[in-house]
Amino acid sequence: MHFKIPSFTSSVVGIVVVVAATVQVASSAPLGTRQTIDDATVLNYALTLEHIENAFYSGALAKFDAQAFLQAGLPSDARGRFEQIAAHEKAHVDFLTSALGNKATKACVYDLNLNIYAVIPWHETNIISAPLLPGYFAARDPYTDVNSFVALSKLFEGVGVSAYTGAAQLITNKAYLTAAASVLSTEARHASWVASAIGKVNPWSGPLDVPLSLNEVFSLVAPSIVSCPSTNPALPVKAFPALTLNKVAPGKKMSVHHDHHHGHATQKDASGSTFIAFLSGLDTTFVPIEDGHIVVPEWLRGQVYAVATSSATEASDATILAGPAVLQFDFGADGELIE
Template identity: 40%
Template sequence: MKSVIVAATLGALAVSAHPAPEAEARGPSLSDSTILNFALTLEHLEDAFYKLGLSRFNQRSFDNAGLPAGAREQFVQISQHESEHVAFLTGLLGSKATKPCTYKFPINDPKSFSSLSQVFENVGVGAYTGATKSLSHQYITGSASILGTEARQAALVAAYVNGVEGWGNAFNVIRPFLFLIAIVTNHLQLQQIPLTLSQAYSLAAPFIVKCPSSNPKLPVTVFPTLTIPSSANPGDTVPVTFKSNVGRGKQLFAVFLFGLGQEVVPIRNGRVIIPKNLAGQVYALISTSSSGVTDRTTVAGPALLQFEFDLEGRYIPNS
């Protein structure tokens, strides 16, 4: 099942592989309250998403959609988890806690609901993976515990509900500290691609209509949208579309974030060749740097690509 919000990414004539950068490592450090409020922002979104979907689609709707037996009950439990995550983070932050926003979700049936759930769970895993390293020691255990639950949810939705593999390769856990989290989560190998706050928020922003003016301000940038045909597959030459004056007249690069690293691909005449070695959920950004991408070099993105395999390891082509 392909994601309902697949919107972009790339590849190209000369592809170079790089380790994932310590994104913005030399930038100003983030406070614990900022990181926790960012996590709470995403948890509020997920909490609202599951409550809406479950209120809109009853068991008969799930049965008529042909989803596996028990799928709705799994979403009921996931919804309860997200509500508990909201309560946990709100308790840590107290009066500093961000409030829920108004949201819009493009869900018309249980299948679009389960497809978007898979996306949100993986984005949540990526956000926690990227942010946990910056937390003070006293908050790491709680964050790692939530990460483990989100990862299990992502695997369940992908494999049991949507019938696709829940990982892209054998090396999805990134950076030495995160191997500890892999142990905490029973070595579950998922798409734990670390995202910066701005990257994760840019993925969430299309679903956020308006937030209370009293909410703490987050140090994030919403990057311009990156779009490519949703029918794109590894090895295809595809157009990339984005609106930005950054880097105008310069050579720009498409950067694919996946697994243990990233693929950097030059853009030629507005088109790129998607690298053939990509699998699972991949994030793509446009960068001014041939060395990779940070928030400072980002022109557009991230965009999401789904290169999925069935439970027998066969690739499911996008069409």
């Protein structure tokens, strides 16, 4: 990769994601008042995600040889393409590390079996729970077999696209913004190829992708991070509590559970009600939780995110109570859900 962006000087503070008892945050202030996020923070946030993807692909390819991919029923060129994706993720790590210099966050120890779920079609779903990556999945080791790896790859890439899309608004330097856009477009190609060429489902969710906030993405990836070098500086975010959705299907009634007592919401609806906000493209649809249940909008398609909120009009760090959960509603060329 030959595109050059300026390196950061020693005065810039980097970040890293850490979880559980070892989690480090830059401040204990409420989410809405935490320190300003600068360009270095955004690039280190991106590097944190790239480290996870790099570890995920290198681990899978070390375990599954070409014969394993063929035995899984995948095309003969599938493993070669995944090798190229792995090389891209490694290049992204090297690229961002070079740009950040000695302030670049280092790789952590990862457990990709922790709260990672393997694919079950939407119409067979019983439980959706977050934090996790593939939100509509049942517990399963992503390295159990090639198909589990492929399913998680699709979700990783989709979340990566939403992460870069959401972070773009925080970047002020045009060179850094161009660099991030260059990575984003490649991640989107990865997601489309895995879904369409390998998964034989929709290569996109619609005309627009979902932008996720730093805190929303952190809530999704944090469970996979076990520990990090002590020299890594802290990330100014917090994870939201888990959101559990039972028997999810478009147009169907489902039950909802979340631990709202540990949420970070600072804004509440005047009625005191809570809602599930479905994030699809740039649209957000709010559905009130009534007696622990909601009806899922029947028009939802593709990769959708769900969060519990204290507001009927806003899904932000100030109103989110739990989530996000990642929902996948695959559809065919006719636009109809694949059952």
